[in-house]
Amino acid sequence: MSRPAARPTSPPASVPVRAERVTTRSLWSDTTWHLDGLRPSRRAYQYTLDWSFQLPDESYFTDPQWSDWLHAAKAFLWSLRTDPPEGRFAAHETTLIAVFKALRILIRWMAGRGCRCFSDLSREAAAEFIAEVAQRPGNSGKTLAPATLAGYHNLLWLLYIQGSRLPQVAIEEPYRAPRRGRKAVRGWRPYTPDEIAVPLVSAAVRLVGTPADDIIALATRAQAAYDEALGRGVSPTKAGFAVVSAIAGFRFSTLPGEVQPWHAAPVTSTKQVRHLADRLYDACFVIVAYLIGARLSEILELQVGCIEQQPSGDGSEQFAYLVGRIFKTVRAREGKPHRWVAPAPVVRAIAVMEQLSAPLRRRSGRQELWLVLDSTGLAGPAARIGLPHGFTIVGRLNQAFARFIGLPPYRGKPWHLTPHQGRKTFARFVGKRDRSGLHALQMHLGHVTRVMTDRGYVGTDFVLDELIDRNAREETRHALEELLTATALGGKAGRTIAERSRFRGRTRDGAVQAYVDFLMKETDLRLGVCDWGYCVYKQETSACAGDEKGPNPLLRTQSVCAGCSNFAVTDKHRPVWEARRARNVELLGQPHLDPESRLLVQQRIAECDGVLGQLDATTHGA
Numbered sequence: 001m002s003r004p005a006a007r008p009t010s011p012p013a014s015v016p017v018r019a020e021r022v023t024t025r026s027l028w029s030d031t032t033w034h035l036d037g038l039r040p041s042r043r044a045y046q047y048t049l050d051w052s053f054q055l056p057d058e059s060y061f062t063d064p065q066w067s068d069w070l071h072a073a074k075a076f077l078w079s080l081r082t083d084p085p086e087g088r089f090a091a092h093e094t095t096l097i098a099v100f101k102a103l104r105i106l107i108r109w110m111a112g113r114g115c116r117c118f119s120d121l122s123r124e125a126a127a128e129f130i131a132e133v134a135q136r137p138g139n140s141g142k143t144l145a146p147a148t149l150a151g152y153h154n155l156l157w158l159l160y161i162q163g164s165r166l167p168q169v170a171i172e173e174p175y176r177a178p179r180r181g182r183k184a185v186r187g188w189r190p191y192t193p194d195e196i197a198v199p200l201v202s203a204a205v206r207l208v209g210t211p212a213d214d215i216i217a218l219a220t221r222a223q224a225a226y227d228e229a230l231g232r233g234v235s236p237t238k239a240g241f242a243v244v245s246a247i248a249g250f251r252f253s254t255l256p257g258e259v260q261p262w263h264a265a266p267v268t269s270t271k272q273v274r275h276l277a278d279r280l281y282d283a284c285f286v287i288v289a290y291l292i293g294a295r296l297s298e299i300l301e302l303q304v305g306c307i308e309q310q311p312s313g314d315g316s317e318q319f320a321y322l323v324g325r326i327f328k329t330v331r332a333r334e335g336k337p338h339r340w341v342a343p344a345p346v347v348r349a350i351a352v353m354e355q356l357s358a359p360l361r362r363r364s365g366r367q368e369l370w371l372v373l374d375s376t377g378l379a380g381p382a383a384r385i386g387l388p389h390g391f392t393i394v395g396r397l398n399q400a401f402a403r404f405i406g407l408p409p410y411r412g413k414p415w416h417l418t419p420h421q422g423r424k425t426f427a428r429f430v431g432k433r434d435r436s437g438l439h440a441l442q443m444h445l446g447h448v449t450r451v452m453t454d455r456g457y458v459g460t461d462f463v464l465d466e467l468i469d470r471n472a473r474e475e476t477r478h479a480l481e482e483l484l485t486a487t488a489l490g491g492k493a494g495r496t497i498a499e500r501s502r503f504r505g506r507t508r509d510g511a512v513q514a515y516v517d518f519l520m521k522e523t524d525l526r527l528g529v530c531d532w533g534y535c536v537y538k539q540e541t542s543a544c545a546g547d548e549k550g551p552n553p554l555l556r557t558q559s560v561c562a563g564c565s566n567f568a569v570t571d572k573h574r575p576v577w578e579a580r581r582a583r584n585v586e587l588l589g590q591p592h593l594d595p596e597s598r599l600l601v602q603q604r605i606a607e608c609d610g611v612l613g614q615l616d617a618t619t620h621g622a
């Protein structure tokens with residue numbers, strides 16, 4: 001069916017639109033609205049709303065017969081920006097786009113059932129609509145994620161609420177969406193599990209060390225040879241041969257403690273040079289995402305010279321900050337300036353990106369650090385340079401970068417990385433009060449945590465602060481539920497809980513959750529979480545000489561905790577104690593062990609036996 005020319009439309013009188021122009025490029029009557037406020041990680045087409053979408057009868061929504069409904073739909077969408085519901089911010093462009101997409105699906109669905117306006121949507125029909133979209137396959141082929149489905153519920157509620165001032169969009173009050181369980185919320189945009197995050201970030205940190213200097217030197221030599229050959233008028237293919245000759249003798253460094261260069265030589269093509277430069281680029285992205293918790297759009301917006309040194313609150317030392325802008329949750333389109341605490345690997349990653357992006361910045365006249373070439377190989381005279389799309393970053397992280405660093409599988413399957421996981425994982429790291437399982441990252445994260453609690457630091461990313469708090473609360477809640485319901489409990493505090501908990505052996509039902517709510521809100525109970533057990537903290541009985549803030553991290557060890565009155569351990573920690581016992585039994589078998597060490601090893605085995613025996617005793621006595 002050929003597509004008819006769209007009839008120009010104008011807003012109905014009741015619509016709160018002050019001018020015909022809705023954005024700098026679009027009028028109210030336009031068939032296509034081009035929204036302003038394009039973010040660095042997006043493409044222009046993603047900020048385009050096309051009202052001429054097709055309906056089940058093969059007509060278009062801009063055809064004359066749909067005119068009133070089209071006006072109403074435009075009025076509704078635009079009202080979210082100009083006259084949002086009570087207590088809500090004016091909708092940002094990204095919200096308008098999300099609502100538009102859901103609205104388009106609703107209108108198609110309604111039109112297919114003979115509806116001609118929003119008010120044709122009865123309460124029952126709205127419920128039917130939700131039931132149908134719940135069965136739709138999402139991008140992964142599975143049914144829609146709870147958060148996506150919540151977007152449709154939200155659309156119906158917005159129509160209902162805005163209907164109080166825009167009669168043309170009024171619908172009956174929809175059924176309330178069922179509350180999403182905590183499990184579903186946890187599953188939405190997950191953090192990267194430690195088994196993946198630790199090797200991922202560690203490999204990225206390794207790569208921005210000496211290997212980064214090698215890659216930059218290689219890329220610089222290759223690009224210079226390419227430019228020189230092209231300048232002599234040779235073809236790009238022959239210039240490629242000149243590059244291969246120029247880099248034939250290039251050798252990579254051998255890192256301290258290693259016996260071979262970190263990468264094999266020679267490099268035999270321009271494609272390989274580009275491959276190495278791209279992996280360095282990915283490593284820098286991972287470091288910034290995972291060690292400061294910035295979003296994709298915030299990272300791509302970073303510009304040369306974005307590291308700043310500031311004195312700490314008491315002026316005794318200098319801290320490095322990354323200076324950029326945050327866009328999400330901010331009303332202003334240009335975002336809001338923000339400073340992130342920058343640990344040493346982030347400072348280094350930015351320095352690397354400044355060198356790596358210098359040729360592209362020179363060619364394009366732009367200042368962003370994460371510029372990329374829109375082609376493979378080296379930069380030619382007609383190189384197209386821009387910021388990458390979010391999909392490109394996701395693809396690179398999961399394919400070339402994961403392969404390059406040998407990222408291990410998670411429970412037998414490849415883990416799917418997304419840029420947002422960096423932020424979630426960072427929040428979880430910082431929110432974790434005990435990072436015993438994160439030795440490789442502890443130094444960097446410890447630095448960030450210390451600076452974030454420094455009195456001179458004023459963060460403006462309140463959403464991130466909230467995310468960190470939420471992670472800490474969730475961790476405590478989870479641990480409390482486990483302690484209250486566990487059948488096997490060891491440690492002195494664990495045995496006390498085992499004697500008193502009325503929830504022992506039960507599932508984590510509503511009563512348990514209500515009691516945990518009570519404990520968290522109404523008591524001053526403080527729970528520490530670590531690999532080998534829980535600390536039900538009381539300063540007066542703390543064997544590690546903790547203070548009013550909590551346990552002493554320097555003295556808390558498995559041996560000290562095992563004899564402390566605050567210690568509790570469940571079956572979940574059994575493998576840690578079994579492995580410790582096995583290690584020490586093996587040590588005991590060593591013929592050259594001196595008597596002092598032998599005694600220490602025997603003590604450790606006795607501690608492990610004590611903890612494991614308590615777990616066995618409570619299991620059988622439960």
Ligand code: SF4
Pocket residue numbers: 528534535536537538541542543544545546551552556557560561564565566567568
């Ligand atoms: S020694 Fe005691 S107070 Fe210190 S962390 Fe271990 S259980 Fe907690």
